Amino acid sequence: MSRPEARIPLADLPTPGQIRMIEVGDHRIGLIRVGDEVHALADRCPHRGAPLCSAGRTVHGIELGDEVPVRGAERALLRCPWHKWDFDIASGRCLVHPTLRARRYRVTVEHEDVVVRLEHPR
């Protein structure tokens, strides 16, 4: 039996910075575009279980660059709605905790669709 998947027409993808919620099986997933890449993250913060994608926001963030605080070039971070911890959208890595990662799903482009499967990204 094939695992569930979701197909989203390329034309319906979120614009950069937006989060589009989808469901694959019983998994709630946020689709987020950073540049030309589309990422799929679980709607659950690995810290305390907050609705990370459905209530979170994408942000630029501020990082120290050459000893000067610099705003990130694009909305590449996802900020948890509860405790405001930031996650790198592309990797799921939490920026303020060494071992926490937001769960990510495999995203491929097939014909005119983006396909999200309940598999780890390759």
Added chain:
Amino acid sequence: MLVDCDIHVGYHSLRDLLPYLDSATAELVLESGTNGLGMPSYPWYHPAGWLRTDTYDRDAAAEGAQLVGQTLDRVRDSVLDPFDVTVGILTPDEAAAFAVLPNPLLAAALCRGYNDWLLTQWLEHEPRLRGLLVVTPQHPEAAADEIRRLGEREEIAGVFLPGAARIPYGNPVHDPIWRACDDLGLPVAIHTHFEGVGIAGPVTGAGMPDFYTEYHALTGAGMFGHFTSILCHGIFERFPRTRVMFMEGGLVPFVGLLWRLDTAWRGCRTEVPHCVRPPSEYVRDHVAWTTQPLEEPPEDRMLAPAIEGLEPQRTLCFSSDYPHWDFDDPRQTLKRLPAEWRDAVAHGNAARFFGLETAVPA
């Protein structure tokens, strides 16, 4: 069963209180400054937002508004229903600043208006909710009058005092407040709020922190002062029905503070002869703490031993701090505590502390 001891609600604007204010106070609310009366607030901003972003409509928040008002439906949908809350204790948001206004008469009038608003707009519509009265520590007689005016209402669970204060709460200047609470058998909840704001003293003896990050880690500082003041002034000897809950000031630091206070009492007992028992004995019978924000040590196994000195089975009560950014989900909080503490923390201790045994049977 769950008692959530700290659910913040507030008005969208001070003007929401107009129907509950006397005419002179209403005039001040409308005509002060350039756009009506405003409350003093923190000199710092949370860099990512004061509130959980799923607790309000971002587009509907008034421009410049910091503490966005809540609605009863939202509180039902976000807290009471999903977490199966048996009783939720409503705590103020911006209204906590009335206690640090320099004008004690204006503060007392605003407290009366807010308390009537709380009863009319919230507590009379939802039987799962109870409220804490906001009062004026800068005007203790007015505070006592307000406690006696409304303190016997079934919807009122106790009295709210912020951590911010001009004078520590054990000082005899506050005796009218303690006497009124003692007479009515009402507990007092001291909740970190607005330290360093208005007429309140600085956050620490070191002076003002520069960053909100510091302030948030230091929120217990004002409460430590009230804790030692209340114990060393013998409040629980003189007002034996009084109970005090410390909200949102941390747990671990209180353990060491209590041990140090016991040691100091042994050597300095002649200075405080009205304290006939060591402070820790009064704590056992009269003091409670709330959980949020539950400290997050590097490993969860380190938490329980670190707070055991507070006797959490008797003293610790769950709180979520909804809708603030450092909200704690009860499922997560209780899971992090030893199984044998959970029922007491979830509801038993709070039911006893607030006298909710009918609503929250053991």
